[in-house]
Amino acid sequence: MLNLVEGQLDKSLQVLLNNDAEVIEMIKHDENRVDKLDIKIDKLCQRIFALTQPVASDLRFIMASLRIGNEIERISDMAYEITKRSESVSQYPNILNRYEIPGVLKYIQTLFKRLVESFNNANSRLAYEIISGCKEKVEFCKTIFNGIVVDMSTKSDVIVIATDLILIVRNLERILGHIENIAESIIFVVDAKIVRHPGISSNEPKTDPV
Numbered sequence: 001m002l003n004l005v006e007g008q009l010d011k012s013l014q015v016l017l018n019n020d021a022e023v024i025e026m027i028k029h030d031e032n033r034v035d036k037l038d039i040k041i042d043k044l045c046q047r048i049f050a051l052t053q054p055v056a057s058d059l060r061f062i063m064a065s066l067r068i069g070n071e072i073e074r075i076s077d078m079a080y081e082i083t084k085r086s087e088s089v090s091q092y093p094n095i096l097n098r099y100e101i102p103g104v105l106k107y108i109q110t111l112f113k114r115l116v117e118s119f120n121n122a123n124s125r126l127a128y129e130i131i132s133g134c135k136e137k138v139e140f141c142k143t144i145f146n147g148i149v150v151d152m153s154t155k156s157d158v159i160v161i162a163t164d165l166i167l168i169v170r171n172l173e174r175i176l177g178h179i180e181n182i183a184e185s186i187i188f189v190v191d192a193k194i195v196r197h198p199g200i201s202s203n204e205p206k207t208d209p210v
Contacts, residue, residue: 001037001072002116004030008079009109015083016102016168019090027083034076041069060192064185068119071178071185075112078171078178085164085171092161099144099165104172107137111179118183124190127183131195134180141173 008030011023045062048054054062082105089096096102111133118126148165151158158165184195 001034001041001069001076002112002119004034004037005072005076005079006109006112006116008034008076009105009112012079012082012086013102013105013109016086016090016096016105017093019087024083024087027080031076031080034073038069038073041065057189057192060189064189068182068185071182075175075178078175082168082171085168089161089164089168092157095158095161095165099147099169100140101144101165101168101172104137104141104144104169107133108172108175108179111137111176115179115182115186118186122186122190124187127186127190130183131180134176134183138173138176141169141176145169145173 008027011027011030014020015023015027045066048062089101111130114126115130117123118130145166148158148162148169152162181196187193187195
């Protein structure tokens with residue numbers, strides 16, 4: 001699934017820059033394959049839970065696999081959505097570059113490749129770096145969004161594709177969030193740490209008085 005989605009992100013950039021119709025069909029085909037693998041992983045994990053009693057690292061891996069599979073499936077959907085929106089905006093390369101949208105997608109490609117490396121090598125240190133990169137770029141996406149909204153009232157060329165631009169940026173932001181979630185799951189598997197809500201997970205769970 002990781003490899004398929006990595007390819008989807010590469011193809012999405014290709015469509016954003018060149019609007020290649022054949023590539024769009026390839027991305028849709030990959031999305032269907034990712035959906036099927038997500039269901040397969042879900043069934044495999046359910047079967048393991050039902051027939052065995054996984055403990056410690058095995059249990060963490062199975063729990064994380066369920067979450068990671070779902071996160072990857074969502075990234076796949078969003079990559080396809082970006083591709084569909086790119087058909088119209090790819091004709092305005094100057095506007096795309098003005099808001100640095102191709103650059104953000106390229107950065108996401110790099111992050112995702114590092115995510116695959118982190119998963120394959122059980123590298124939690126790299127996962128922490130990925131989380132930091134995601135948080136930084138999410139803020140940048142918000143800046144882009146605000147810039148598009150402001151320019152809609154003053155620049156006619158932006159108005160024509162503003163809706164598609166905004167949806168592309170929102171999907172890029174969501175992809176970053178899903179990548180961050182996967183990195184957190186990798187840390188959970190490798191280090192047995194929950195880092196989703198640091199303010200909460202840093203404390204020992206409290207028990208109610210009997």
